[in-house]
Amino acid sequence: MDTARLYAAVAAGGFRRYATYRVATAAGVFTNTVFGLILVYTYLALWEERPHLGGYDQAQAVTYVWVGQALLSTLAIGGGGVEDELMERIRTGDIAIDLYRPADLQLWWLAADLGRAVFQLLGRGVVPFAFGVLVFPAAVPSDVGTWCAFLFAVVLAMVVGYGIRFLVALSAFWLLDGTGVVQMAWLVGFFCSGMIFPLNVFPGALGEVVRALPWSSLLQAPADVLLGEADPWRTYVFQAGWAVVLLVLGRLVQAMATRRVVVQGG
Amino acid sequence: MDTAFIELDRVEKVFDVRKKTGFLKRERRQVRAVDSISFTVPRGEMVGYIGPNGAGKSTTIKMLTGILTPSGGRLRVAGIDPSRERSRLAHRIGVVFGQRTTLWWDLPLIDSYRLMHRMYRIPDGRYRENLDRLVELLELGELLDVPVRQLSLGQRMRGDIAAALLHDPEVLYLDEPTIGLDVVSKAKVREFLRELNTENGTTVLLTTHDLQDIEQLCSRVMVIDHGRMMYDGPLAGLHEAGESERVLVVDLERELPPIEAPPPARVVKVEGPRQWLAFPASASAAPLVARIAAEYPLVDLSVREPDIEAVIAKMYVERAATA
Numbered sequence: 364m365d366t367a368r369l370y371a372a373v374a375a376g377g378f379r380r381y382a383t384y385r386v387a388t389a390a391g392v393f394t395n396t397v398f399g400l401i402l403v404y405t406y407l408a409l410w411e412e413r414p415h416l417g418g419y420d421q422a423q424a425v426t427y428v429w430v431g432q433a434l435l436s437t438l439a440i441g442g443g444g445v446e447d448e449l450m451e452r453i454r455t456g457d458i459a460i461d462l463y464r465p466a467d468l469q470l471w472w473l474a475a476d477l478g479r480a481v482f483q484l485l486g487r488g489v490v491p492f493a494f495g496v497l498v499f500p501a502a503v504p505s506d507v508g509t510w511c512a513f514l515f516a517v518v519l520a521m522v523v524g525y526g527i528r529f530l531v532a533l534s535a536f537w538l539l540d541g542t543g544v545v546q547m548a549w550l551v552g553f554f555c556s557g558m559i560f561p562l563n564v565f566p567g568a569l570g571e572v573v574r575a576l577p578w579s580s581l582l583q584a585p586a587d588v589l590l591g592e593a594d595p596w597r598t599y600v601f602q603a604g605w606a607v608v609l610l611v612l613g614r615l616v617q618a619m620a621t622r623r624v625v626v627q628g629g
Numbered sequence: 630m631d632t633a634f635i636e637l638d639r640v641e642k643v644f645d646v647r648k649k650t651g652f653l654k655r656e657r658r659q660v661r662a663v664d665s666i667s668f669t670v671p672r673g674e675m676v677g678y679i680g681p682n683g684a685g686k687s688t689t690i691k692m693l694t695g696i697l698t699p700s701g702g703r704l705r706v707a708g709i710d711p712s713r714e715r716s717r718l719a720h721r722i723g724v725v726f727g728q729r730t731t732l733w734w735d736l737p738l739i740d741s742y743r744l745m746h747r748m749y750r751i752p753d754g755r756y757r758e759n760l761d762r763l764v765e766l767l768e769l770g771e772l773l774d775v776p777v778r779q780l781s782l783g784q785r786m787r788g789d790i791a792a793a794l795l796h797d798p799e800v801l802y803l804d805e806p807t808i809g810l811d812v813v814s815k816a817k818v819r820e821f822l823r824e825l826n827t828e829n830g831t832t833v834l835l836t837t838h839d840l841q842d843i844e845q846l847c848s849r850v851m852v853i854d855h856g857r858m859m860y861d862g863p864l865a866g867l868h869e870a871g872e873s874e875r876v877l878v879v880d881l882e883r884e885l886p887p888i889e890a891p892p893p894a895r896v897v898k899v900e901g902p903r904q905w906l907a908f909p910a911s912a913s914a915a916p917l918v919a920r921i922a923a924e925y926p927l928v929d930l931s932v933r934e935p936d937i938e939a940v941i942a943k944m945y946v947e948r949a950a951t952a
Contacts, residue, residue, distance in 0.1 A: 369747040376744060380735040383776070457729050463694040465719035466748055622698070 369466060370474040377445070377478025381486070388486045391436055395491040399432040403499055417564035422502035423590050427561055429495030430586045433488035434517065437480050438524040438581050440556050442549050445476040445525075446532035450545070453535040462621060469613055472532075473525050480521045502590060509588070512595040516585035519602035523580040526609025527552070533613070536620040556581040563592075577605040633669040633705075634800065634832050635693065640666050640702035642688050642856075662688040664856035665702065672799070675826045675833040677847035677864075679840070679941070685856040686836045690802050693834070694724055707799060720749060723798035725789050727805035732777045738788050739773040742795060749796035756795065763791040766821055783814030790818065794825070800832040801825070807839050819845050840941075852941060859944060873935040873943065874907040877914060882926035890917065902928075910935055 381388075406428055410421045419427060435441055449472055452458045461468055496503050504510060531548045535541040553559060555578035562574050562583045573579060580602040587593035642663040650656045663685040670676050680686050691697040692704060695711030695718055704711060709718045725731075732741040746756045764770050767787040772780060780788060786806065793801060803822070807815045823846060825831050835847060843850055843864065850867060852860040860867060867873075879888065880903050887896040887904065894908035894917050908917060914932050921927060 365747070365750050369744075372744050372747045376733055376736060376740060379740070380733065383735050455729075459691065459694075459696055460724075460726065460729055460731050462696045463715065463719060463722075463724055464748060465716045621696075 370470055373471055373474035374478035374481075377475035378482045379478075381479050381482040391483075391487040392490045395432040395435060395487060396494055398435070399428055399491050399495050402428045402431070403495065407499075417561050418592065419561065419563075419590070420502070422500050423592075424561070425499045426496060426501045426503060426590060427586050429492045429499075429501065430589060431558055431582055432495065433484065433492040434520070434582055434585065435558065436487045437484040437517070438520055438556075439476075439480075439483075439528060440524070440549075440552050440558055440581060442545065444528050445472050445479060446528040446545070449529075449532040450535040450541045453532070454539055454541075468621075469529060469610070469617055472529060473522070473610075476525045476528075477521055480524075484517070504589060504591065509591065513585055513589040516588045516595065516598055516602065519599060519606060520581045520585050522606040523577055523602055523609060526606055526613060527577060529613045530609065530616060533616050533620050552578055552581070555579065557583040557586070561586070563587075577609060580605050634672040634674075634707060635668075635670040635834065636703070636705040637669070637689075638667050638703040640689075640692065640704050641700045642685070642692060642697060643700040661856050663692070663699075666853070666856070666858050667702075668851060668858065668861055670832060670834065672832055673826070673830040674849065675822075675847050676835065677843035677850040678834055678836045678853065679838075679843060679850060680853040680859075684853045686853060687804060688856075689853070690724075690804055690834070690836060693802060694718075694722065720796060721799050723793035723796070723801040725786075725793045725801070725803050725806050727786065727803070727808040730777065730785060730789055731792050732785065732788055734778050735776060737774045737776055738769065738780070741777065741788075741792055742773075745792055745795045751796050755797070759795050759797065760791075763794060766824065767791050768817070783810050783817075786810060786814070786818065787821075790821070794831075797829075798831070800834065802834050802836075804836045805838065806835070807837065807842055815839070815841075822846055852944065867940055867944075873910045873940045875910045875914065875935060876933040877906040877908065877917060878931045878933060879904045879906065879921060879925075879927065880929040882928055885925065888921060888925060891920065 403425055406424045407421065410416055410419070410424050414420065416424070436443060438444075439446070449458075452461065461471065464471075495501065504513075527548070531541070531544055534544045538544065555562075555573050555576050557579065562570065562579050564570075565573060574583070584593065584598045584602055588595050588598055640663060641661065644660045644662055646658045646660050647655045648658055666685075666689065678686055678689070688697065692699050693706055693711060695713075695715035698712040706718060707721050709721075711718050732738065733744070742760060745751070746753075751759070764773065767790060769784075769787060769791060772784055772788065777785060777788065790806065806822075807818055810818065819842065822833060822835075826833055826846075833846075835842060837843060848863060850860070850862070850864050851858060852867070876897070877894075882902065884902050885904075887899055888906065890896065890906055890908075894906050896904055897907045898905040906917070908914070918930060921930075
């Protein structure tokens with residue numbers, strides 16, 4: 364109980380830290396909207412030529428774009444999650460402070476990232492989504508059940524996203540300058556989450572592989588739940604499976620890192 | 630039972646350092662950051678832990694908090710092996726790293742304290758009591774609602790010290806708590822630490838570069854260099870250990886050749902009518918003064934005490950030469 368209250372406090376702090384920067388949030392809303400517009404016109408042109416590409420009709424494709432914009436910063440698919448700060452703390456040695464606390468490193472940053480993600484969803488996600496589906500012909504479900512199912516898939520996506528980014532961040536214990544790893548993770552994440560194109564448009568083996576990778580839990584999975592293209596329970600099992608694998612892996616790497624690696628600085 | 634609250638017995642920390650010696654070639658080298666250090670600190674003592682950069686001070690503190698595991702030797706804090714039971718120990722220790730902050734950068738100070746409340750599971754009543762007391766003593770009242778990033782260094786340091794003490798730790802490790810602070814802020818921090826030690830009986834291990842911190846706070850000082858203990862004892866004893874000298878500054882009526890003083894006293898500098906004579910810190914100045922007054926046209930004089938900085942510097946040099 365006490366433990367739950369601690370991590371709830373950490374999550375609340377994570378939320379409020381991002382809420383402090385209002386101008387940055389406004390700029391983010393603008394960026395997401397513009398990015399959404401570029402993608403939506405590209406998709407419209409594409410679906411005009413190839414209707415039902417990947418099993419989506421045009422309205423579904425449009426909705427997919429705006430779900431993507433709502434989740435882009437929420438899931439830190441393009442970077443900007445707690446991993447940036449965590450890596451900086453490892454690089455400078457501030458991580459020492461996190462390590463002597465009577466709290467778990469992985470859970471602490473998970474809580475902080477969930478707080479951040481919830482803020483980004485509300486602060487940066489809702490407006491571009493609302494704008495997009497109002498301006499363009501979209502396929503938005505009218506029943507509350509589908510929305511709840513979608514939101515639960517988003518929560519699982521947040522955990523999977525953190526699981527990946529926590530591993531990326533821990534690489535800083537060995538590399539110190541993790542810029543290369545972050546860029547690689549960003550590039551892979553952008554493509555494999557379905558941020559550029561829905562993963563179900565990719566044919567053959569490539570399609571099978573990217574749909575099985577953890578990144579497809581991030582955007583593709585919740586979007587398909589919202590669009591009624593996937594069974595929610597099967598989606599949850601897929602997402603939760605990856606969440607467990609990534610968190611366990613993160614825990615092992617964390618144990619290795621804290622046992623063997625020097626904490627930087629005096 | 631409480632005689633040894635912190636206990637180190639031949640503790641070592643060896644780091645493997647890989648050095649690049651050519652394309653793809655790496656040479657492995659071992660660095661002994663802490664080399665067989667032993668000491669004990671009884672409950673309620675305030676000890677200074679000093680040494681030059683890279684001496685192994687922070688490595689020792691990190692081992693005492695459990696962040697680093699010793700490579701050898703035995704280490705206990707309050708009977709607990711820190712690296713094995715880091716979380717359990719964490720509830721009993723407080724740490725302030727002067728160059729790092731434990732506070733939430735973007736949020737008001739009070740938010741970090743609320744987090745400590747949860748993290749250390751401090752009972753509500755005691756949390757409020759401690760917070761009130763710390764806010765009063767460290768003058769934090771007007772700062773509680775200010776985001777940490779807007780605090781001055783001195784304010785932030787006081788905020789960090791309060792954060793480390795909310796859970797009533799039995800021992801406080803301070804790593805450079807006055808670094809970068811102005812004179813007034815330094816004085817405030819020192820005054821607070823003195824009170825904490827005398828009134829709460831909190832054991833304090835203080836790492837610093839500022840010897841005034843030690844002079845004003847610690848009765849005992851440990852000097853470490855290259856991972857080895859160079860000195861452990863009262864502050865006064867440092868002077869003897871370093872064979873330090875006092876300096877007698879003499880103003881004569883006019884310019885004269887260097888005073889012929891009885892050895893080991895000797896003139897170290899002459900500048901017009903003013904002359905500087907060095908003599909052992911352990912010897913009395915009276916005979917020397919009497920002799921000069923009798924034989925030379927004396928106008929004024931003063932005695933300069935050695936500063937520990939010079940003493941320690943000398944100690945380092947001498948040990949390095951004998952090593």
